[in-house]
Amino acid sequence: MATRFTYTSGSFGTEVDGEFERQLLAARSAAPAPLPHVIAGREVAKGPVFARVDPANVEQVASRAHAAGPELVDAAVAAANAARAQWRRTPYAERCRRLRAIAEAIGARHLETAARVSLETGKNRAEAVAEVQEAIDLITTYCDHMEENAGYEAPLLSFVEGERNTETLRPYGSFGVICPFNFPFALTIGMSVAALVAGNTVVVKPSEDAPWTGALFAELALPHLPEGVLNLVHGGVETGRALADAAVDGIAFTGSAAVGREIVAKLQGGRWARPALTEMGGKNPAIVTASADVRKAAEGVARAGFGLSGQKCSACSRAIVLDAVYDEFVEQLAEVTASFAVGDPADAASSLGPVINERAYERFARAVADAEADGRIVAGGRRPDLPGFYVEPTVVADLPRGHRLTREELFLPFVTVTRVATLEEAIEEANAIDYGLTAGIFAEDQGEVDRFLDEIEAGVLYVNRGAGATTGAWPGTQSFCGWKSSGTTGKGGLGPWYVPQFMREQSRTVVA
Numbered sequence: 001m002a003t004r005f006t007y008t009s010g011s012f013g014t015e016v017d018g019e020f021e022r023q024l025l026a027a028r029s030a031a032p033a034p035l036p037h038v039i040a041g042r043e044v045a046k047g048p049v050f051a052r053v054d055p056a057n058v059e060q061v062a063s064r065a066h067a068a069g070p071e072l073v074d075a076a077v078a079a080a081n082a083a084r085a086q087w088r089r090t091p092y093a094e095r096c097r098r099l100r101a102i103a104e105a106i107g108a109r110h111l112e113t114a115a116r117v118s119l120e121t122g123k124n125r126a127e128a129v130a131e132v133q134e135a136i137d138l139i140t141t142y143c144d145h146m147e148e149n150a151g152y153e154a155p156l157l158s159f160v161e162g163e164r165n166t167e168t169l170r171p172y173g174s175f176g177v178i179c180p181f182n183f184p185f186a187l188t189i190g191m192s193v194a195a196l197v198a199g200n201t202v203v204v205k206p207s208e209d210a211p212w213t214g215a216l217f218a219e220l221a222l223p224h225l226p227e228g229v230l231n232l233v234h235g236g237v238e239t240g241r242a243l244a245d246a247a248v249d250g251i252a253f254t255g256s257a258a259v260g261r262e263i264v265a266k267l268q269g270g271r272w273a274r275p276a277l278t279e280m281g282g283k284n285p286a287i288v289t290a291s292a293d294v295r296k297a298a299e300g301v302a303r304a305g306f307g308l309s310g311q312k313c314s315a316c317s318r319a320i321v322l323d324a325v326y327d328e329f330v331e332q333l334a335e336v337t338a339s340f341a342v343g344d345p346a347d348a349a350s351s352l353g354p355v356i357n358e359r360a361y362e363r364f365a366r367a368v369a370d371a372e373a374d375g376r377i378v379a380g381g382r383r384p385d386l387p388g389f390y391v392e393p394t395v396v397a398d399l400p401r402g403h404r405l406t407r408e409e410l411f412l413p414f415v416t417v418t419r420v421a422t423l424e425e426a427i428e429e430a431n432a433i434d435y436g437l438t439a440g441i442f443a444e445d446q447g448e449v450d451r452f453l454d455e456i457e458a459g460v461l462y463v464n465r466g467a468g469a470t471t472g473a474w475p476g477t478q479s480f481c482g483w484k485s486s487g488t489t490g491k492g493g494l495g496p497w498y499v500p501q502f503m504r505e506q507s508r509t510v511v512a
């Protein structure tokens with residue numbers, strides 16, 4: 001596909017729309033036989049079978065897979081460990097060549113892949129098509145970083161005659177890659193490819209909500225990789241636990257903070273501490289000051305709050321608004337929210353598809369009950385009578401400060417609006433959470449913007465971004481580092497410091 005689509009592309013045109021719809025229909029009627037694991041290049045159909053329901057129509061099964069217990073996980077890790085030395089010794093240029101071929105293979109099946117992502121996650125076409133492009137761009141970006149840094153090998157100073165000193169980053173060995181449901185293609189590929197380009201082998205565990213998407217990654221990648229370099233095991237919490245308990249040299253994880261921190265603690269134990277690269281949740285604020293363009297702020301908050309039904313780690317879930325523009329902002333946000341249509345992802349008019357599963361659907365009902373009791377719902381609040389996990393984009397004003405709906409990550413299309421008197425108070429409220437992933441401000445006053453940039457506690461910042469107050473980071477154009485409970489390494493995906501985290505430093509002094 002020649003055109004390059006991102007999360008802010010808008011409409012794709014009738015040709016793309018038509019092909020996406022055909023592919024989604026085909027995926028919906030295909031519900032495959034239980035997906036096998038892939039260990040040392042061979043399919044292994046063992047372990048109990050689980051079914052992933054179609055979130056857009058819970059009467060249908062989207063996919064089925066075998067779940068791996070500890071023995072299968074250990075077998076996959078043994079395969080990855082057996083392939084470590086050969087892959088590490090493969091020159092980085094050759095690793096990049098093979099990985100770039102995977103990017104090309106994905107591009108050749110772009111809309112088929114997007115349809116499968118949409119089937120399992122319920123995301124609309126704009127999000128699904130852009131996600132596949134992001135996966136391609138993640139591969140090229142991480143390969144670029146490897147090549148631009150000449151494989152991370154460089155000469156050091158020498159003050160002694162005949163002594164040659166070299167600095168190098170070397171792969172740890174094997175990584176377990178534990179993936180979230182919300183970007184099941186892009187983030188699975190992002191973590192895996194960063195590990196691979198750095199010279200590690202991997203065992204990938206896709207989300208139990210998107211096993212077929214994970215399997216497609218393996219299908220596209222395996223022809224380009226030597227046996228054992230990429231292994232894949234399906235399953236849920238227990239499979240993830242078994243992988244974090246296995247003999248890998250590190251874990252790359254994207255998901256909730258509770259699970260991420262459990263994994264970090266686990267990898268700190270054992271005979272020596274191993275790296276756990278974790279990217280976790282958010283409760284992302286957008287501040288709107290008295291100098292803001294209020295309409296732009298309302299549009300930016302709504303797009304970031306309701307895109308992918310609020311299930312982006314970067315989603316804006318809190319608007320913090322100065323008293324002078326509070327009522328106007330609430331009114332505008334309610335108006336913009338009403339223009340977002342909820343419906344089947346197969347329908348081009350749907351801005352929001354269903355949420356991911358029954359747990360999220362029930363979480364929405366509890367949040368609405370709390371909002372009705374303690375605040376004022378100004379938009380949404382209902383669960384439409386449709387056959388899947390559909391919920392309305394919802395805006396709640398006037399909750400008391402510190403209310404749980406303004407502190408806990410809900411991962412739903414649910415935005416709270418909090419009134420504050422000053423910018424100082426707004427920043428204090430924005431920072432009063434455990435998370436620190438993304439944040440935005442709408443202000444035309446440069447002094448206000450400068451203060452926000454200096455004092456806000458988050459890794460990804462946006463100023464006056466109507467296309468998305470807190471969302472839409474893209475490989476190479478933003479980095480994506482979680483501060484506080486949103487991450488543990490101080491470096492993020494997408495940016496220039498990500499790949500080096502999959503390697504450890506070694507200096508070499510060689511005397512002639």
Ligand SMILES: NC(=O)c1ccc[n+]([C@@H]2O[C@H](COP(=O)([O-])OP(=O)(O)OC[C@H]3O[C@@H](n4cnc5c(N)ncnc54)[C@H](O)[C@@H]3O)[C@@H](O)[C@H]2O)c1
Pocket residue numbers: 178179180181182183187205206207208235236237239240241242244254255256257259260262263279280281282312313314409411437480482486493
């Ligand atoms: N910071 C980022 O870049 C980023 C990106 C996307 C999603 N997220 C976060 O991910 C979360 C949503 O994804 P999710 O619901 O799939 O997260 P989750 O933590 O429930 O699950 C993530 C993965 O971990 C596995 N898992 C669950 N419990 C485990 C355990 N005890 N040990 C090992 N593995 C285990 C799951 O099977 C799944 O594959 C949100 O919190 C979101 O903010 C963060």
Ligand SMILES: N[C@@H](CCC=O)C(=O)O
Pocket residue numbers: 182183311312313314315470471472473474
């Ligand atoms: N890259 C996406 C977020 C990925 C996490 O869920 C964004 O910036 O909106």
